[in-house]
Amino acid sequence: MKKKRIVFKVGNGVLTESNKIAKERMLNLVSLIAEVRRFHEVILVTSGAVAAGHTALKLDRKMQIGKKVLASVGQPLLMSSYKRNFDIYDVEISQILLTEDDFDSRKRTEIFQQIINTTLENNILPIINENDISSTPDQVFGDNDQLSAHVAHYTNADVLVILSDIDGYYDSNPHENPDANMLKVVSSISDEALKAQHSPNNEFATGGIVTKLKAAKYLMDNGREMFLCSGYEILRRLKIFCSAICTKKGRSLAQKPNRTTSNR
Ligand code: ADP
Numbered sequence: 001m002k003k004k005r006i007v008f009k010v011g012n013g014v015l016t017e018s019n020k021i022a023k024e025r026m027l028n029l030v031s032l033i034a035e036v037r038r039f040h041e042v043i044l045v046t047s048g049a050v051a052a053g054h055t056a057l058k059l060d061r062k063m064q065i066g067k068k069v070l071a072s073v074g075q076p077l078l079m080s081s082y083k084r085n086f087d088i089y090d091v092e093i094s095q096i097l098l099t100e101d102d103f104d105s106r107k108r109t110e111i112f113q114q115i116i117n118t119t120l121e122n123n124i125l126p127i128i129n130e131n132d133i134s135s136t137p138d139q140v141f142g143d144n145d146q147l148s149a150h151v152a153h154y155t156n157a158d159v160l161v162i163l164s165d166i167d168g169y170y171d172s173n174p175h176e177n178p179d180a181n182m183l184k185v186v187s188s189i190s191d192e193a194l195k196a197q198h199s200p201n202n203e204f205a206t207g208g209i210v211t212k213l214k215a216a217k218y219l220m221d222n223g224r225e226m227f228l229c230s231g232y233e234i235l236r237r238l239k240i241f242c243s244a245i246c247t248k249k250g251r252s253l254a255q256k257p258n259r260t261t262s263n264r
Pocket residue numbers: 010011012013014163164165166168169170171172173174175199200201202205206207208209
């Protein structure tokens with residue numbers, strides 16, 4: 001079986017509970033990644049720094065400086081939690097903090113690609129987060145959904161898997177409409193859906209479904225695929241989940257590629 005390159009993005013909804021890191025879920029995530037890494041290359045894009053910072057310091061995250069300070073306090077807390085958990089599986093990790101600027105110039109993007117390739121070649125798991133500590137508002141994506149889509153594209157990944165608090169994309173918000181139906185495969189996204197109001201389901205979440213759709217659209221336009229699925233049940237469904245990723249027969253949001261690009 002040819003090794004695939006898989007980008008996992010985990011959101012605040014999955015990683016945090018009552019304003020702190022949900023330890024059991026992080027361990028589940030780490031177990032999942034350790035398993036998938038046995039067969040494939042994995043890149044992790046993680047949220048959770050601001051929520052982790054909030055456990056140590058009660059600053060107002062809605063203020064720009066408050067959020068930056070929370071991120072600066074939380075990022076090492078988040079990484080040390082990952083380190084503790086990945087140590088169980090003997091997986092070495094690296095921290096890569098990015099901004100939108102890292103994707104807007106050929107030179108910077110090439111450096112980023114080389115860092116990722118060299119990290120993976122050395123069997124180290126790259127853990128990426130948005131650098132919202134030193135960046136200005138016009139340099140940030142503002143949500144890790146779109147960051148992870150850019151990471152997936154520029155690292156020539158086979159698929160982006162977004163682990164969210166929701167198990168797929170529905171025809172309306174399932175938290176508001178109990179009759180909402182899951183759209184299992186989506187191959188086009190309307191401008192109207194992309195412009196809808198953001199609807200995160202968690203105090204620390206930033207995007208809601210709209211940023212996931214933007215990520216999906218970006219990948220679709222670049223001939224790539226994305227899965228949206230629940231991060232809550234990952235361990236219970238580990239086998240199904242891994243085979244779904246590998247065979248592209250998942251029941252969640254999958255984007256049909258319309259062309260393939262190669263820039264790895
Ligand atoms: P995460 O922290 O995983 O990024 P978010 O809370 O930002 O998650 O986004 C997922 C939330 O988006 C869901 O829990 C749901 O409340 C909301 N949502 C709004 N519309 C939809 C839809 N059409 N399909 C799925 N989820 C939706």
